[in-house]
Amino acid sequence: MSMPHVLLSAAVSLDGCLDTRPGEDRLLLSSEEDFRRVDAERASSDAVLVGAGTLRADNPRLRVRSRAPHAYPLKVTVTRSGALDPAWRFWHHGGRKAVYAVGARAHARAVAAVGDLAEVYEVTEVAGDENAAWEAVLRHLRTLGVRRLMVEGGGQVHTQLLQRGLADELQLAVAPLLVGQRDAPRMLGPGTYPGGPLHRLTLVETRPVGDVVLLRYALSRRPGADGRATAADSAWLAEACRLAAACPPSRTAFSVGAIVVAADGEELARGHSREGGDPHVHAEESALAKPAGDPRLRGATVYSSLEPCGRRASRPRPCARWIIDSGVRRVVTAWREPDTFVAAAAGAELLQASGVTVVEIPRYADAAMSPNAHLLSS
Numbered sequence: 381m382s383m384p385h386v387l388l389s390a391a392v393s394l395d396g397c398l399d400t401r402p403g404e405d406r407l408l409l410s411s412e413e414d415f416r417r418v419d420a421e422r423a424s425s426d427a428v429l430v431g432a433g434t435l436r437a438d439n440p441r442l443r444v445r446s447r448a449p450h451a452y453p454l455k456v457t458v459t460r461s462g463a464l465d466p467a468w469r470f471w472h473h474g475g476r477k478a479v480y481a482v483g484a485r486a487h488a489r490a491v492a493a494v495g496d497l498a499e500v501y502e503v504t505e506v507a508g509d510e511n512a513a514w515e516a517v518l519r520h521l522r523t524l525g526v527r528r529l530m531v532e533g534g535g536q537v538h539t540q541l542l543q544r545g546l547a548d549e550l551q552l553a554v555a556p557l558l559v560g561q562r563d564a565p566r567m568l569g570p571g572t573y574p575g576g577p578l579h580r581l582t583l584v585e586t587r588p589v590g591d592v593v594l595l596r597y598a599l600s601r602r603p604g605a606d607g608r609a610t611a612a613d614s615a616w617l618a619e620a621c622r623l624a625a626a627c628p629p630s631r632t633a634f635s636v637g638a639i640v641v642a643a644d645g646e647e648l649a650r651g652h653s654r655e656g657g658d659p660h661v662h663a664e665e666s667a668l669a670k671p672a673g674d675p676r677l678r679g680a681t682v683y684s685s686l687e688p689c690g691r692r693a694s695r696p697r698p699c700a701r702w703i704i705d706s707g708v709r710r711v712v713t714a715w716r717e718p719d720t721f722v723a724a725a726a727g728a729e730l731l732q733a734s735g736v737t738v739v740e741i742p743r744y745a746d747a748a749m750s751p752n753a754h755l756l757s758s
């Protein structure tokens with residue numbers, strides 16, 4: 381993969397503002413609970429990025445309270461002017477920092493200002509192509525080992541990444557405040573967004589966090605061919621892994637979550653191992669039994685934290701067969717089934733032989749495996 385997973389994170393008022401007008405005290409939009417959520421997102425990211433304009437305006441520390449300073453994610457900023465102040469708190473908390481300066485002039489200024497506080501990289505300016513700079517930043521971050529990048533603004537950075545189709549996920553915390561000022565900064569500015577004004581984003585989660593509501597959208601950066609994972613695939617698979625973690629525990633069977641999603645992005649059903657107190661039911665079987673006969677199953681995708689079984693000990697009909705018979709032609713999964721309980725249980729070959737595309741996204745393997753760790757360690 382040449383670019384990290386890019387998560388845009390912001391908190392806005394009910395009227396869409398990020399803050400009060402410039403010059404006024406910084407507006408705290410998040411609740412204490414939501415600050416803890418943001419902290420956890422930072423801690424689980426390899427890098428956290430804010431634009432230099434936000435550092436200038438808000439002077440944030442970007443602390444990660446749940447991490448020791450040496451275990452912080454890489455802190456990243458991007459500047460087009462190179463006008464950086466070594467006194468900003470950003471430089472003096474946490475571990476490594478990186479600056480991406482666009483153009484030679486900005487680079488020279490940035491090195492002079494903060495060269496002893498951060499690694500300063502030059503990004504080549506390509507006239508008329510602002511995309512190129514962002515793509516270069518993202519690619520370079522990937523070479524530094526950054527797989528998951530959390531972008532915390534400001535609005536200009538969010539707008540640019542979103543309009544250029546470079547973001548995979550949007551986490552928007554909506555706070556119960558009304559700012560009401562015409563010149564207050566907004567999260568997203570005017571311009572052309574991918575798909576235009578009629579394109580509906582894929583909502584993958586809503587969650588109350590104190591008096592704030594978190595909205596999580598999957599953004600389709602790479603609207604892939606069948607065999608390629610899209611951003612929506614990642615979000616649904618992550619949700620299936622969370623479902624697996626909620627299964628009633630067992631010492632003799634895996635915990636698996638499965639979600640069936642129609643081609644238009646609508647969830648048709650979900651299921652998990654041992655659902656409804658049935659000790660033998662499998663996640664895919666349980667999920668697919670619900671919309672049985674629904675014509676939207678043709679063209680739907682099954683997201684399963686574990687590769688669907690091709691043989692099973694408990695019942696004659698394996699999940700791969702359930703999938704083939706349902707009309708589903710695409711499966712996205714996080715890890716291949718080991719021979720823990722049934723030898724050669726893997727269903728991928730059976731699925732593929734029947735014309736079902738199987739896509740594996742290995743970076744979710746840890747999430748899929750963690751509810752099963754007690755079965756795998758022995």
Ligand SMILES: [Zn+2]
Nearest residue numbers: 662688689699
């Ligand atoms: Zn199964």
